[in-house]
Structures are given as structure tokens and as C-alpha cells.
Amino acid sequence: MVGSLACVRIDLHTHSRVSDGTDSPAELVAAAAASGLDVVALTDHDTTAGWPEAIAAGAEHGVAVVPGIEISTDYHGTSVHLLGYLLDPTLPELNVELDRILAGRSARVPTMIARLQALGIEITAEDVYARSTEAAATGRPHIADALVALGVVGHRDEAFDRYLAWGRPAYVDRYAAPLETMVELIARAGGVSVIAHPWGRSSRREPSAARIAALTELGLAGIEVDHQDHDDAARAQLRAIARDLDLVATGSSDYHGTGKTGHALGVNTTAPSELRRLLERAAAASAASGRPTPSVTLPPGVVLP
Numbered sequence: 001m002v003g004s005l006a007c008v009r010i011d012l013h014t015h016s017r018v019s020d021g022t023d024s025p026a027e028l029v030a031a032a033a034a035s036g037l038d039v040v041a042l043t044d045h046d047t048t049a050g051w052p053e054a055i056a057a058g059a060e061h062g063v064a065v066v067p068g069i070e071i072s073t074d075y076h077g078t079s080v081h082l083l084g085y086l087l088d089p090t091l092p093e094l095n096v097e098l099d100r101i102l103a104g105r106s107a108r109v110p111t112m113i114a115r116l117q118a119l120g121i122e123i124t125a126e127d128v129y130a131r132s133t134e135a136a137a138t139g140r141p142h143i144a145d146a147l148v149a150l151g152v153v154g155h156r157d158e159a160f161d162r163y164l165a166w167g168r169p170a171y172v173d174r175y176a177a178p179l180e181t182m183v184e185l186i187a188r189a190g191g192v193s194v195i196a197h198p199w200g201r202s203s204r205r206e207p208s209a210a211r212i213a214a215l216t217e218l219g220l221a222g223i224e225v226d227h228q229d230h231d232d233a234a235r236a237q238l239r240a241i242a243r244d245l246d247l248v249a250t251g252s253s254d255y256h257g258t259g260k261t262g263h264a265l266g267v268n269t270t271a272p273s274e275l276r277r278l279l280e281r282a283a284a285a286s287a288a289s290g291r292p293t294p295s296v297t298l299p300p301g302v303v304l305p
């Protein structure tokens with residue numbers, strides 16, 4: 001049911017098979033509708049290729065689809081995931097960077113497979129590419145899925161913990177775009193940027209409040225506060241930082257289908273008033289950049305406070 005303000009349910013971070021999720025974009029949007037979400041953002045890693053299918057499915061299922069992306073960036077040696085929303089995906093300079101990231105992700109796969117083989121694991125390139133037939137690039141999650149299918153590990157996380165994560169024996173570095181560059185390019189594409197799970201995975205509180213403030217000066221619009229990788233203390237501190245810096249505070253599932261447990265659609269949500277602020281900033285970014293912003297059609301009866 002939609003209509004009552006308190007009931008508007010918004011999830012702004014999900015992945016389909018176009019990156020490393022296990023649903024097609026249309027299946028993901030259908031699942032969002034079935035979960036009672038009114039608004040869902042598709043934010044595949046470093047690609048916007050799933051947008052048309054997701055937007056069409058949104059119209060069919062009565063779910064507003066916010067077109068987005070999660071970009072792999074580097075911030076002074078730290079990996080930072082940057083969410084971009086409502087950007088013009090045709091900006092050439094943006095695509096140069098995205099192509100470079102996707103190519104870097106795919107290029108390391110043969111070396112990682114060779115390292116696994118050197119460890120005595122009988123894995124082939126075909127095993128891996130069979131897991132990424134619909135993806136814009138082949139990444140570590142697909143290698144992990146191949147290891148699961150071969151019975152080497154029980155699940156994706158085990159594959160990362162034993163072999164694929166940074167510092168593990170099959171890890172190989174890849175290109176990530178400078179964070180500042182991507183914040184600027186998203187703004188030039190008429191979109192808004194939000195740091196994904198800023199304090200997730202690493203236990204260090206990095207980027208620090210001071211660094212988030214510096215990024216706000218460059219045009220950062222928000223930070224993802226409510227995420228499964230943040231404990232209650234991290235959420236409280238990030239919410240305070242967002243308030244102090246006038247940043248949009250989002251909450252999301254980071255859904256990957258069956259690829260990630262504990263990340264069910266809608267497990268964290270974004271307040272309607274925060275989505276309204278995000279949409280206002282996207283409209284301003286579009287006006288300032290002169291780039292057309294994809295529009296979001298809210299379901300009938302849904303009004304954002």
C-alpha cells in the first residue's frame with residue numbers, strides 16, 4: 001500500500017546481475033515491489049547498463065526506480081565506494097573513467113585464476129566466465145561464485161576471506177578512479193554523489209569527519225548512514241556528521257540477491273525527507289551542469305515531505 005507518508009519505503013543501493021547481484025534488473029525491481037518498497041535505486045558497480053530494464057520494470061510494478069551507480073574509487077590509498085544518482089550516463093569523461101575501472105577489473109581475472117591454480121585449485125577461466133555472462137565486467141564475486149560451484153568454499157564471503165580479499169593469496173590490485181575526480185565528474189554529469197558505507201568493512205573511522213567535510217566542499221551530496229556494515233555507534237556518528245555538514249543521510253540494503261546474506265531488500269531504508277533533499281540537489285546539479293537528469297516518477301499517491 002502506498003500513500004501514507006510514514007509508509008513510503010525507499011532503498012537506495014542494490015545490485016543486479018549487470019554487476020555482481022544474482023537478479024536481473026527486472027527481477028530485482030519485481031522483488032522490490034514484492035518487499036513493499038515504493039522507491040528503489042539500481043546501483044550496479046561502475047555501470048549504468050541495467051537502467052533501461054529496471055526503469056521499464058518499475059513502470060510495470062508501480063515502483064519508482066532511481067537510476068544510480070556505485071563507483072570504485074581510491075581516496076589516498078583507501079578504497080571508497082561512491083554512489084552516484086540521477087547522472088547523465090553519456091558524459092564522455094565519465095565513461096572514460098568507468099571503462100578504465102571495468103577493464104581493470106576484468107584484466108586481473110586471468111592472474112587471479114593462475115594464482116588459484118598455483119595453490120592447487122582446479123579452476124578454469126570458463127568456470128569463472130560462466131558466472132558473469134550478463135555482467136559488464138568479471139570481478140572477484142564471480143570468481144567466488146565459481147569457487148562455490150566447484151565446492152572449494154561454502155559461500156562468497158569464505159572465498160574472499162581465504163583467497164580473494166586484499167592480502168589474501170589470489171588478490172591482485174586493480175585501477176580505481178580518484179574519489180575527488182569522480183565526485184566532480186558526477187556533478188558535471190548533472191548527478192549527485194553519496195559515499196557508500198563510509199565506515200564499512202574497515203574498522204578505521206576513515207574517511208574522517210574532516211575528510212568528509214573536504215569532500216562536501218567539492219560537491220559531495222550525502223553519506224550512506226544506515227548500512228549493514230555499520231554498527232549502531234558508527235550510524236550515530238555518521239548521522240551527526242551528516243547533520244553538521246548539511247549532507248543527505250541515506251539508508252540502504254546493498255542487496256546482491258543471494259550473493260550477500262543479511263542484505264535483504266529494505267533491511268535499511270532512507271527517510272522520505274532525505275530522498276526529497278537528494279532529488280532537489282540532483283535538480284540543482286542538472287541545472288548547473290546543463291546535463292539532462294533522468295527523471296524519477298513516484299508511484300501515484302506517494303508524496304515526499
Ligand code: AMP
Nearest residue numbers: 020045105139140141156157160161165
Ligand atoms: P571487485 O570488482 O572484484 O573489486 O569486487 C567488488 C565486490 O566484491 C564488492 O562490491 C563486494 O560485493 C565484493 N567484496 C569485496 N570485498 C569483499 C570481502 N572482503 N568480502 C565479501 N565480499 C567482498
Ligand code: ZN
Nearest residue numbers: 015020045256
Ligand atoms: Zn557488489
Ligand code: FE
Nearest residue numbers: 070081196197
Ligand atoms: Fe560497496
Ligand code: FE
Nearest residue numbers: 013015070254
Ligand atoms: Fe554495493
